[in-house]
Amino acid sequence: MNAVLTWLTDGAHWQGYDGILQRTWEHVWYSAIALAIAAALAIPLGLWVGHTGRARFLAVNLTGALRAVPSLGLLFASIMVLGSRLDGELATLVPTELVLVVLAVPPILAGAYAGVEQVDAAARDAARGMGMRGSEVLFKVELPCALPLISSGLRSAALQVVATATLAAAVGLGGLGRFLLDGLAVRDYAQMAGGAILVAALALLIDLVASTLQRVVVSPGLTGKTDRRDNALRRLKTTAAS
Amino acid sequence: MDWVLGHLDDIGSYTVQHAWLAGVPLVLGLLIAVPLGWLSRQYNWLYTPLVVGTGLLYTIPSLALFILMPLLLGTTILDPLNVVVAMTIYTLALLVRTVADALRSVPDSVTASATAMGLRPLRRLFTVELPLAVPVISAGMRVAAVSNVSIVSVAALIGVPQLGSLFTDGFQRDFLDPIVSGLVACVVLALLFDLVIVAATRLLTPWLRTGAPTGRAA
Numbered sequence: 432m433n434a435v436l437t438w439l440t441d442g443a444h445w446q447g448y449d450g451i452l453q454r455t456w457e458h459v460w461y462s463a464i465a466l467a468i469a470a471a472l473a474i475p476l477g478l479w480v481g482h483t484g485r486a487r488f489l490a491v492n493l494t495g496a497l498r499a500v501p502s503l504g505l506l507f508a509s510i511m512v513l514g515s516r517l518d519g520e521l522a523t524l525v526p527t528e529l530v531l532v533v534l535a536v537p538p539i540l541a542g543a544y545a546g547v548e549q550v551d552a553a554a555r556d557a558a559r560g561m562g563m564r565g566s567e568v569l570f571k572v573e574l575p576c577a578l579p580l581i582s583s584g585l586r587s588a589a590l591q592v593v594a595t596a597t598l599a600a601a602v603g604l605g606g607l608g609r610f611l612l613d614g615l616a617v618r619d620y621a622q623m624a625g626g627a628i629l630v631a632a633l634a635l636l637i638d639l640v641a642s643t644l645q646r647v648v649v650s651p652g653l654t655g656k657t658d659r660r661d662n663a664l665r666r667l668k669t670t671a672a673s
Numbered sequence: 674m675d676w677v678l679g680h681l682d683d684i685g686s687y688t689v690q691h692a693w694l695a696g697v698p699l700v701l702g703l704l705i706a707v708p709l710g711w712l713s714r715q716y717n718w719l720y721t722p723l724v725v726g727t728g729l730l731y732t733i734p735s736l737a738l739f740i741l742m743p744l745l746l747g748t749t750i751l752d753p754l755n756v757v758v759a760m761t762i763y764t765l766a767l768l769v770r771t772v773a774d775a776l777r778s779v780p781d782s783v784t785a786s787a788t789a790m791g792l793r794p795l796r797r798l799f800t801v802e803l804p805l806a807v808p809v810i811s812a813g814m815r816v817a818a819v820s821n822v823s824i825v826s827v828a829a830l831i832g833v834p835q836l837g838s839l840f841t842d843g844f845q846r847d848f849l850d851p852i853v854s855g856l857v858a859c860v861v862l863a864l865l866f867d868l869v870i871v872a873a874t875r876l877l878t879p880w881l882r883t884g885a886p887t888g889r890a891a
Contacts, residue, residue, distance in 0.1 A: 432744065499819050499863035501826040503837055504856040507844040511852070594734035601830060602844075611736055615750075615831060624744055627737030634732040 434621035439628065449609070455633060457605035461524075461596045462637075465531030466589055473536045474581065477543020481577070482569050490544055494537035502595050506530045510602050523602045534595055535588040542584020546577025575650055582645040589641055593634045607633065676850035684839070688858055691835035694756050694828070695821040696866070701757075702764025703814065709765075710772025711798055724770045731766035735824045738762065739831050756828045763824060764817045771813030775806035804877065811874040818866040822859055836862070 438444060445451045480490045509526035517525055550573050558572040600608030610626025613619075646654075677684065709727070713720040733741075742748065742755035779802045787801040826837030839855030842848075875882070 435744075495819075496860070499823060499860045500856065501823040501837065501840075501859045503826050503829065504840040504852055504859065507840045508849065508852045508856065510844070511847065511849050590732050594732070594737075597734045597736045598827070598830075608736065611740055612830065615740070620743075623740045627734075627740045630737045631733040634734065635729065638732055 435624045435628070438621040438625040444625075449605075451607075451610075451629065454605055454607050454609055455629070458593070458596050458599075458607045458630075458633065461527065461531065461599055461604070461606055462589070462592045465528050465535055465592050465596075466585070468528070469532045469535035469539055469588060469592075470585065472532070473539035474543050477540045477581075477584075478547055478569060478574065478577075480540075481544035481547025482565070482573060484548075487544070490540060494541050497533060497537045500533070502530050502534055503598060503601070505533065506598055506602060520604075523599075523604050527596075527599045527602060527604060530598075531592050531595060535592050538588040538591070539581075539584045542580045542582070542587075543577065546580030546584075547573045549580065550576040576653065578649045579645070579653060582641070582648065586638060586641045586645070589637055590634055593637055594630070597630055676848075677854050680851075680854075684836075684854060684858060687834065687836045687838060687855075688862060691822070691825055691837075691859070692862060692866075694753065694833070694835055695760065695818070695825045695862070698757055698760035698764050699814065699818055699821055699866075701761045702768050702817065703810075705761070706765055706768035706772045707803070709769050710776055713769070713773040714776045715794070720773060724773055727766050727769040729766075730762050733762075735759065735763070735827045736830060739828055739833075751832050753833050755831075756825065756833050760821055760825060764821060767817045767820070768810070768813050771810055772806070775809035775813075776802055778809060779805050807874060807877045808881065811870055814870050815867055818870060819863045822863040822866060826855070826859060 443450075447453065477490070480486055506527060509529050510523060513526045513529070514522040547569075554572055554576065555568060558568045563571065596606050597608035597611060599606045600612045607626055607630045610622050610629070614621075614623030614626060709723055713723045738759040739755055740750070742759055743750050743752070746752075746754065746758060748754050783801065783805065784797065787797045792801065825835055826840060828835060829837030829841045836855045836858050839851040839858075843851035843855070
């Protein structure tokens with residue numbers, strides 16, 4: 432345990448092209464690209480499935496089946512099939528991102544369609560009664576109401592992607608997985624364990640940031656926080672009146 | 674296809690290993706999650722620390738957890754026990770919340786009737802509350818089973834043999850057949866686990882199959 436602490440606190444391990452800071456940056460970068468692509472694909476698709484109720488059966492089973500595919504195998508297979516057709520770093524980067532996107536799509540898609548589906552039917556009817564068109568109902572009512580579930584889908588996708596981006600090192604890319612695999616190769620246990628602690632800490636930190644973002648983005652009307660604020664407002668008004 | 678036929682023995686023994694490494698933790702995790710879930714229902718203040726605390730364990734990447742295990746257990750890095758304990762932790766991370774929420778969803782009137790019939794808390798748990806919680810717990814088990822089968826394959830990187838070994842072997846030899854067979858075997862194994870859980874749930878909840886008419890009447 433002491434050796435691990437010594438490894439983590441040694442300033443020389445933090446700097447340079449293969450230092451902790453650079454590896455963390457690569458790790459975040461791989462994860463961010465994959466999440467952005469997956470969100471761009473899965474959120475519109477999920478909203479459409481939830482809003483129209485079409486292709487629901489397909490969406491449910493597709494997400495279930497995708498979850499069962501082991502990322503490590505998919506990564507190696509896609510490197511061998513795609514990698515030979517690409518040059519330089521792209522030969523490993525594109526297949527790796529592909530695997531991370533495949534991993535991130537199911538939770539985001541499930542969050543989006545489940546989020547729209549669980550919107551109170553009364554709210555939807557009221558919106559139509561006010562004369563909103565289909566797209567207005569979707570964007571002004573269903574989407575804001577679905578935000579908690581969309582965001583929890585994004586969060587669980589982010590966790591899985593950050594965890595799995597560790598595997599990028601297995602195909603020669605960077606990221607924090609480098610410390611795990613390089614340490615394993617030379618039986619440097621301090622480096623392996625240090626790297627493991629860093630990935631876990633990064634995952635926890637990202638989840639913390641995401642949960643804070645979720646609190647900011649989601650309407651207080653959905654989280655029951657309005658009650659407290661309304662009560663406070665009412666109390667203020669009554670004190671002002673008296 | 675030729676490769677598969679020539680290596681049926683290897684694929685078979687890898688599959689058995691894989692099923693063992695993914696299945697045993699599933700059972701162990703459930704056995705630990707039930708008392709923890711029950712505690713968090715009995716003592717309300719325990720709910721948040723237990724559910725959030727075990728949930729956080731799921732954020733630790735699998736490769737990292739496999740590597741950290743020897744540090745905690747005093748085992749060698751190649752010991753399959755590392756994988757079993759790590760997978761039990763992941764199962765626990767998913768199931769504690771499921772069991773706690775499932776027990777909480779049992780209607781108060783049912784618990785009260787059981788108490789009024791003279792059932793002590795432990796007897797009430799096993800004869801009334803747990804059976805009613807089975808459908809929810811089973812949904813959680815299905816998620817955990819699929820995720821376990823997929824995560825176990827990562828253990829090939831630290832040298833523990835199972836279906837993931839087909840991925841590393843194939844990748845090192847630049848040979849696609851073992852990788853594809855490993856992928857197919859993993860998905861089939863996940864499906865089998867799913868079928869077993871669904872079948873067990875059906876056996877444990879006979880009232881759900883005959884309950885439709887009363888449901889319609891109500």
